[in-house]
Amino acid sequence: MAPWAVALSASLLLGACVADQSVATVQPAVVRVPVEAPRTTGRERVADADHLKLVASFGGEARAPNVTRMLTEVTDRLVKASDRPDQTYVVTLLDSPVVNAFALPNGRLYVTRGLVALASDTSEVAAVLAHEMAHVTLNHATARSELELRSALVSRVVSDVLNDPDTGAQLKNQSRFALARFSREQELEADATGVRTLAKAGYDPFAAGRFLTALNRSTGLKANGGSEPDMLATHPGTVERITQVTRAARRIGAPGIGTDDRAAYLAAVDGLAYGDNPRDGAVRGHRFIHPSLGIAFEVPDGFTLENTRSAVLGTTADGNRRLLFDQIEAKDGQPLDAVLKASWNDAFDPAGFETREVGGHPAAFALSRGKEWTFRLAAIRIGDSTYRLIMAAKGATDPDPDFRRWTASLGAIAPQEAILRPLRLQVVQATSPSAEELARRMAVPDRALERFLVLNGLERGAPLVPGRSYKIVTE
Template sequence: MTGDRQHESERRSAGGHRRTRRVRTGTRVGVLLALAGVLAACAADQTGSVLTPAVIKVPEQAPKTTGRTRSDEADHAKLVASFGGEYRSPAAHRMITDITDRLVRASDRPEESYAVTLLDSPVVNAFALPSGRLYVTRGLLSLASDSSEVAAVLAHEIAHVTLRHATARSEMALRSQLVSRVVADVLNDPVTGAQLENQSKFTLARFSREQELEADTNGVRVLAQAGYDPFGAGRFLDALQRTMALKSGNGSAAEPDMLATHPATAERIALVTRAARRIGAPGLGADDRARYLAAIDGLAYGDNPGEGLVRGRRFLHPGLGIAFEVPDAFAIENTRNAVLGTTPEGSRRLLFDQVEASGDRSLEDVLRATWNDAIETGSVENRIIGGRSTATALSRGKDWTFRLAAIRMGETTYRMIMAAKGATDPEPAFRRWLESLRPIEPEEAAALKPAHLRIVTAAPGDTVEGLARRMSVPDRAVDRFLVLNGLQRGAAVRPGQSYKLVVE
């Protein structure tokens, strides 16, 4: 968990981390949103037919308010810091640079130059700045199974740059703002101005989705022209979708709402697969799998220990000096601003974060100030748990029942929230979780090591289940092994073939 600042970048191909100590955010709305479903948002059905990528053009006569300028070193440094810093892996960086150079030579603008930075973040992400800076997270490298899959992501990002998508999007946004302001201020019609501004948000979201589809189509073409397997794009997006489903805990990946800037992942898979089939049959082009796996052998996997680690049902944060254990059946994830947890069916959820609160403010006030719904009268209790001042409370919403706690440890105040669907009070499980919060000893903190990828060669008699048992993952080891290695359920490992394992 971290309280970092978001940076606007050229489009993000895979999903959307980090720096400073993770456990921030005390906003009222943020709590409900983080509990995933306590408040519903308007959503559009995007599961229909595949959209035809639009031709994105800004009229030549439009006033030019933006341009393609080189990002200065200060902005670059801030962006890198917000994603955990630069990850040092000479072999992986050399491989990504070679792939990029090969793609650029095959692109529509081979004269342009690019600089690649590998980011120390476990999230699966890549993005490009109009200046030609490309960023790839180690989380993305961990998920990809061969060079053609990484090349597909990079080709997509390069397409955003060559097609000048950032400039087009900025032009549209600025013109929309200008029209809304003129109607509201000059023509003295604030109601219509507000309506136009609201409509422009949906227009920009659709515009961005169309740009994503255009970059997908262009990326597949460049991928093939560079000699890579064009079906790598579909394979990577499929792995991304399966990873999102694992994170959701219910077997299905969350899809974007109507203001999302990316189309549905299934929609993108269909589009890039169709584009690849127009080029040729599966097997066309190289995937360089052996070289790729050799380059990422030993790559750090998952969270950095300094920003908190999930170990099964335990969460440990050496930087903050705290640890806790969640109840049985909960799977937890360390996100940018909080630790989130859910049960497989989604009927119980939890959140742990850090809130800004002065030492002279009562913990009851902290709970009331950071919670949207009403706290049940008479439910607030102030007590000492594990030697720490703690305030607990009960809140009942329309569809959920919440247990809340604010805990003071030294100069820091933390929140623990557990939600149960319906009228059932989650107090017994909540109390066990609350009582498990403890400081961690320096020796324990020093012993924490990050997980990493180990590339192994399958021997005769090896099975998916057997290799998965060797993985250090919190749950669903078989599913995680399959996704990491680009295998579908029911597939068998092949003797002599290399595979990725997550080990400590």
Template sequence: MTGDRQHQSGRRSASGHRRKRLARAGARLGAFGLAALLAACAGDQTGSVLTPAVIKVPEQAPRTTGRTRAGDEADHAKLVASFGGEYRSPAAHRLLTEITDRLVRVSDHPEETYAVTLLDSPVVNAFALPSGRLYVTRGLLGLASDSSEVAAVLAHEIAHVTLRHATARTEMALRSQLVSRVVADVLNDPVTGAQLENQSKFTLARFSREQEFEADTTGVRVLAQAGYDPFGAGRFLEALNRTMALKAGSGSAAEPDMLATHPATTERIALVTRAARRIGAPGLGADDRARYLAAIDGLAYGDNPGDGLVRGRLFLHPGLHIAFEVPEAFAIENTRNAVLGTTPEGSRRLLFDQVEASGDRSLEEVLRATWNDGIEAGSVENRIIGGRPAVTAISRGKDWTFRLAAIRVGESTYRMIMAAKGATDPEPAFRRWLESLRPIEPEEAAALKPAHLQIVTAAPGDTVEALARRMSVPDRAVDRFLVLNGLVRGAALKPGQSYKLVVE
């Protein structure tokens, strides 16, 4: 979560922009009834294996790759800023560029050009624009174990561009909107128009999932043609699946969402593994593991202290000078605009964010303005919590019960929202969380250090447990070490081989 209070006068303007962005994000979350808080993860699901469909992209689709369009630079700058800015690592960026060039040379359109940007974000993500811009987060580099795994991700994104997926998806969306609008407005049949619009959402979601399958299949082929291990695609997706399960704390990823634009990760693993087997047996192609690990040695890992840090159930933000502790069973994640939390089974969720509030507006007005769902009559209560003014309220939806609070700390106003599935009132846990909000002492803030990756060489006699004990992680050090290094339980370390540790 990005902080907005800075003492240096030279940073006040940027601080104001961040505050406004957080306020807009908070309003959007309220407007959608905390949709972001209750949404399932779309990209990392489990499910049965599907057969990818053949996708035909219109012949007249414009070829924009490698061309600069009006507004491209401005859009690029906004996108980079939304992911925390560009991460500076000459060795990692040089390796990414070399991998990309190697893939493009054997792709279906070797004449096209690409530019790779490394983003300063801990989330595991990569995406491409039709213009040929590729984006990779440092979180993704930290998860990958060798060059072939990163090359698999880049080959997948390049395939999206060469197959003109963005254009095809846009055309389908526009066509669906046009049909439903004609039926509703021109033919004066709003009921059928609404039904068609709803059907089009499922059709577009399925179309997007089919595009992912096609990009996976094409990506594996290009990966092998470039001389990389084609099984790297499956290894990376398996690491991604294990990471999501570890984050959820349940040991398994969530159930698939019918409107998810990405297929279940297990489906993709099965698909890319079959595609790799059709090319050859495991061991085919290079993985460049040693060179890759050398390139990411020292890479920042996890949250940037400037955006707040998660330490187990504790969230600390030196820039905002605040900290709080979530109740037991909650796992929390710090995003750019909010702190989100959930229990392993998903029956309780929480959200903490900052909202724009002028000094002449009451906290009740702020809470109502940023929460568009109904607030239960008579539930609004003015309170003093830890010496700070606060307003709390209850909102009951069809499937969830919400406890809401707006609390003022110094010149800033924050929202704290906890949701419980069904009619269960989450008040006891919500009260403990609310009362845990406190200021950070200067010495506590000074002691916070960012984590980074350290590449170490296993010595004879080293074990997984021994190296895991050197990790600066909040819990489950062995599990995190195994996922980070692509190992399974019971695996033995190889003397002389390099492994990743998370240290401060």
């Protein structure tokens, strides 16, 4: 959670929680353009502004020279094999753990480090780049009215979840940058073109199907159904697409043709940052730590946490309990109970209001009951910052016991947590056929074996090859 990223927090909560509640007016996403950004004119200025906004909204550029060099080399190889070898492309590696890739009509390609981490070899990354290049050469982007950042998120949360199409339309118009979905026909056309380009460049054409499969498996591991706009928000990932790209590859040849350049890929990604950037806080098991804000908290057993740039979200495995933590603005001298009321439009139960201290910090508590969910809310002021904590339980069950344990845990970080070490990919060699052996070395909060298998494109039960290299996540 970025220290200043609060714009979409209310919509994120309800995207995870409930369909019958309303919230305070949700502000559109604010993208900060660096003051040192060059000032140009005309169409060039618009293009530069587009680039800066997109990069800023995805955490900036990732510092990974080996990966950037690999992406550039792959792109150059694909361009020569494409239907438009005269088209110029510039690829940017984004410092975001979400799995996404997209292109602007001017030939700028964007790939997140989350996507690079998920891919198993160079041919899978090449398949993604070839697909995005096809959108450019086929003029798909210009067929859309305007690129607007996070429109899929806004429309899904406000229109679908809140059943409020008017507000959804308003927010979509206010948000000037969103990555709208391509149509089904455009996606399939880009898939077919991308596979042909992939094969002509000498890569394994079956890599497209492998990556789409990995994408679906990775999304299944996410705690909150995809609260950040990953590729399933901007590129519908379906069984149909996997079937189509596999069929297209088979028309080219049998499995085994082309190269996957797996060794070169693993050499490039060894040491790549994985997961949350420590500047935005990080999840470590049941604990969330934010060194920049100087705070940390723990959630009760059974909750899985996911950190986004706007909020920390949590859910239980059955989805019957959800939580949200974010930072909200409070006017000077504004009572904390008034802060809660201003951030929540639904009715409060008068008996639920309470003011007291939490760990020596002033706090206000409230209760809100909907048709299908019961909410406990708190606003806690630590120093000059005000934090909001919301826990929801499905039905009439009051989540107060778990909520009190959670709020009581919020406080200053421990000295040993002041410097948060980022997680990174490490390439190691298997010493036995057991996937569990390497999975035990994974520094992930949960489901280590499943995450190891997905990261390496392996099916459950598949034996490892002793001496072969695989990716794990370490501190």
